[in-house]
Amino acid sequence: MRTLILGANSAIARAVAEILAGKGDELYLASRNYKETKRLASHLNVKYGVKTHAARFDATDYDSHGPFFGQVLKDMGEVDRVLIAFGYLGDQERAIRDFSEARKIIEINYMGAVSILTHIVPYMEERGRGVITAISSVAGDRGRGSNFPYGSAKGALSIYLSGLRNRLHKKGVKVITIKPGFVDTPMTAHLDLPKRLVSRPERVARDIVKAMERGGDEVYTPGYWRLIMAVIKAIPEPIFKRLNLR
Numbered sequence: 001m002r003t004l005i006l007g008a009n010s011a012i013a014r015a016v017a018e019i020l021a022g023k024g025d026e027l028y029l030a031s032r033n034y035k036e037t038k039r040l041a042s043h044l045n046v047k048y049g050v051k052t053h054a055a056r057f058d059a060t061d062y063d064s065h066g067p068f069f070g071q072v073l074k075d076m077g078e079v080d081r082v083l084i085a086f087g088y089l090g091d092q093e094r095a096i097r098d099f100s101e102a103r104k105i106i107e108i109n110y111m112g113a114v115s116i117l118t119h120i121v122p123y124m125e126e127r128g129r130g131v132i133t134a135i136s137s138v139a140g141d142r143g144r145g146s147n148f149p150y151g152s153a154k155g156a157l158s159i160y161l162s163g164l165r166n167r168l169h170k171k172g173v174k175v176i177t178i179k180p181g182f183v184d185t186p187m188t189a190h191l192d193l194p195k196r197l198v199s200r201p202e203r204v205a206r207d208i209v210k211a212m213e214r215g216g217d218e219v220y221t222p223g224y225w226r227l228i229m230a231v232i233k234a235i236p237e238p239i240f241k242r243l244n245l246r
């Protein structure tokens, strides 16, 4: 299998890349920090003997996305699977008062994904097979006072993916939305999260790979987050607004 990973330096993406390399996948790793991506690509090549590529990719450099994907196809021939892993939590308090921070959150989490997908989707549609996987978040399931700027961008991404799945189902292309709960990564390192609900990136990566291989529409990871979010979504708004949920 040939897999393109966007935002490859993320802790979750690295854990996915390790598993896929162990299974013999050819990997195209792309991230903002080219030097680090190149280092990761060489590490996986040496450790697992698989073919790896490294490239620079910035989710908000929209004009570069077309040429970037063209280069991926040139280098790898074909793309069987894509994982969109880049994301930006941002400063939620600042985002409520400062549009430049809100915009950064929306651009990286939502517009960046939509932009690169406009190049990937026609290719996959024409090919008639493939798997598009993107990491959204449980934060996108319901607006919460503590993180709704980030949650709204992930919510928009989840709805986009839901429509895309509906459209591409008939074309043989799978679209998978990954919804992690709290994960112990650099993104959340500064947050005081409930320890029992925090997972390791390796745990989440196993669920992502399983979904890429066996299919799945909306994958909560770990799985118990489906139940937690079902309860959270069921709370009536008049009660929900009085709660102080993280």
Ligand SMILES: NC(=O)c1ccc[n+]([C@@H]2O[C@H](COP(=O)([O-])OP(=O)(O)OC[C@H]3O[C@@H](n4cnc5c(N)ncnc54)[C@H](OP(=O)(O)O)[C@@H]3O)[C@@H](O)[C@H]2O)c1
Pocket (backbone or CB within 6 Å): 007, 008, 009, 010, 011, 012, 013, 031, 032, 033, 057, 058, 059, 060, 084, 085, 086, 087, 088, 089, 108, 135, 136, 137, 138, 179, 180, 181, 182, 183, 184, 185, 186, 187, 188
């Ligand atoms: N950690 C959690 O609790 C959690 C929960 C739910 C969902 N998620 C989602 O999981 C995904 C992976 O995040 P993570 O937890 O593994 O955190 P992470 O290690 O901080 O990874 C985030 C990655 O996004 C990349 N990125 C940021 N802005 C970018 C841009 N403009 N263009 C390209 N790449 C960009 C960063 O690249 P640089 O290395 O260049 O900065 C970084 O590698 C994200 O989509 C995140 O929203 C995380």
